[in-house]
Amino acid sequence: MTAGGDEFEFLCRMGDNALVLGQRLSEWCGSAPALEEDIALANTALDLLGQAKMWLDLAAEVEDAGRTSDDLAMKRDVMDFRNLLLVERPNGDFGHTMTRQFLFDSWHVEMLKELADSKDARIAEISAKSAKEARYHVERSAETVIGLGDGTPESHSRMQTALNELWSYVGEMFHDDEVDMSMARSKLAPLPSNLRSGFDRRFRKVVEAATLIPPTGAYAHLGGKNGIRHTEHLGHILTQMQWLQRAYPESEW
Amino acid sequence: MYAQMVESTASDDDPEKLAAFQARIDAGEKIEPKDWMPEGYRKTLIRQIGQHAHSEIVGQLPEGNWITRAPTLERKAILLAKVQDEAGHGLYLYCAAETLGVSRDEMTEMLLEGRMKYSSIFNYPTVTWADIGAIGWLVDGAAIMNQVPLQRTSYGPYSRAMIRICKEESFHMRQGFDIMMKMANGSREQKRMAQDALNRFWYPSLMMFGPSDGDSVHSSQSMAWKIKISSNDELRQKFVDQTVPQADYLDLKIPDPELKWNQDKGGYDFSEPDWSEFHAVLKGNGPCNSDRMKARIRAWEDGRWVRDGLMAHAQKKAAGKVAAE
Ligand SMILES: [Fe+2]
Ligand SMILES: [Fe+2]
Numbered sequence: 001m002t003a004g005g006d007e008f009e010f011l012c013r014m015g016d017n018a019l020v021l022g023q024r025l026s027e028w029c030g031s032a033p034a035l036e037e038d039i040a041l042a043n044t045a046l047d048l049l050g051q052a053k054m055w056l057d058l059a060a061e062v063e064d065a066g067r068t069s070d071d072l073a074m075k076r077d078v079m080d081f082r083n084l085l086l087v088e089r090p091n092g093d094f095g096h097t098m099t100r101q102f103l104f105d106s107w108h109v110e111m112l113k114e115l116a117d118s119k120d121a122r123i124a125e126i127s128a129k130s131a132k133e134a135r136y137h138v139e140r141s142a143e144t145v146i147g148l149g150d151g152t153p154e155s156h157s158r159m160q161t162a163l164n165e166l167w168s169y170v171g172e173m174f175h176d177d178e179v180d181m182s183m184a185r186s187k188l189a190p191l192p193s194n195l196r197s198g199f200d201r202r203f204r205k206v207v208e209a210a211t212l213i214p215p216t217g218a219y220a221h222l223g224g225k226n227g228i229r230h231t232e233h234l235g236h237i238l239t240q241m242q243w244l245q246r247a248y249p250e251s252e253w
Numbered sequence: 254m255y256a257q258m259v260e261s262t263a264s265d266d267d268p269e270k271l272a273a274f275q276a277r278i279d280a281g282e283k284i285e286p287k288d289w290m291p292e293g294y295r296k297t298l299i300r301q302i303g304q305h306a307h308s309e310i311v312g313q314l315p316e317g318n319w320i321t322r323a324p325t326l327e328r329k330a331i332l333l334a335k336v337q338d339e340a341g342h343g344l345y346l347y348c349a350a351e352t353l354g355v356s357r358d359e360m361t362e363m364l365l366e367g368r369m370k371y372s373s374i375f376n377y378p379t380v381t382w383a384d385i386g387a388i389g390w391l392v393d394g395a396a397i398m399n400q401v402p403l404q405r406t407s408y409g410p411y412s413r414a415m416i417r418i419c420k421e422e423s424f425h426m427r428q429g430f431d432i433m434m435k436m437a438n439g440s441r442e443q444k445r446m447a448q449d450a451l452n453r454f455w456y457p458s459l460m461m462f463g464p465s466d467g468d469s470v471h472s473s474q475s476m477a478w479k480i481k482i483s484s485n486d487e488l489r490q491k492f493v494d495q496t497v498p499q500a501d502y503l504d505l506k507i508p509d510p511e512l513k514w515n516q517d518k519g520g521y522d523f524s525e526p527d528w529s530e531f532h533a534v535l536k537g538n539g540p541c542n543s544d545r546m547k548a549r550i551r552a553w554e555d556g557r558w559v560r561d562g563l564m565a566h567a568q569k570k571a572a573g574k575v576a577a578e
Contacts, residue, residue: 147563147567
């Protein structure tokens, strides 16, 4: 148990996933392979930032310690971030970014679908709203993974490489820990492990259509959602994202 | 403006056809892609719309530079949405230019090879957060000055693109002014950043309208064709007259000792920007020209495998459908 309680902890997880991935996607602005992709990436990033704000607003409310969503986003350090390792991985090439997106989206839709039935009406409401966006995201990322996997030999090989490289970050999404079990007991959130079969079904279909070989390794890197051991990349994301607030702490923007 | 110093191409078409064409324009009719048009009209429009489209796309870069550093969640979302709008503007405009028989890929190649230009303003760096405010306030403000009259331009697809674009521009300017307001009323450091941003962006913003038209043949031809509606000086004067009271409201000082109200003309007198700097920027010697082009070239080249891959997949799918029939 942490100071803010399990629900606070869980809300930070949801919020930080959206925030960090939104931040990553916005790095693409102005440099995507085509104008349509640039616009679509910005769209997804905007949805995620909006979701991050809703989750972190609620986290701040639940914590009831006088912090705001901006305080949570801009003033916590690495060890207090609760996002999955997957979302803090660097963008890599466009194929890598879209593979990461597809893996996240495929988990995200399942998670939000279940969360829409949360006993906490506030969680249910945010989830129902976010689920619509996530369904659209996964449609698009799946389509891109298929198009590039089943494209040219070069695009195929890049997509296979991306999938292989990111695979060890998939397991964390379905790993149950204390917080998850407590949330599940209170009927506030599903057990992550229960989301795996839905994820697998979509994953198998898309990977097959993409003519990619599903990786088989069972190893999962952990340490993001409990904040115990983030990758080295998160600190660099925060140095950018939080810079102004840290450099001019008493200012309004 | 976003299209600066566009050269018009003279036409050596049949004089009777030319006269009929001019009569349509004078009567306020819209010219549509399938209509007959002088070769010069077509070429000048491609140059102008293309330059405008490129400006939207290159213009993503200076503001994109601050998205990952925006100070609050809300500011980040607003800026991202704004820059996304600019990409959308580029898309509308490329589509409008395509109706004249040149593809987006061709125009992109021309930009990357330096055969087409984009607005000088995007070759200036955004070094502090206040610059994001200054760009929305001044650069989008200047863009609006130019684009509002262009809604009435004679070429149908261009006019319709402008109408869509203008709807979004006022939000761009407002978000910029709002940032400036926070900064100008903020801490001593914030106020300093706001003044510094205005100092750096004032003259480059005035340059956006291009040098005085004088007796430029290009301008008078374009005006006759209604692909240019107002003169550069007219627009610049309007911009200054609109902006000075806003700067006063912000309690920021416009960096021009000669600036003063002229009762007789009902507008401000102001100093001309340094036109040698403007020409240097157009020639490629602005502070960011080479960085901007490098960024666009890298995006285009790094994206090739993606475009090829998606194209190959689409072709396979289409072939599969044919085979199945
Ligand atoms: Fe624009
Ligand atoms: Fe704009």
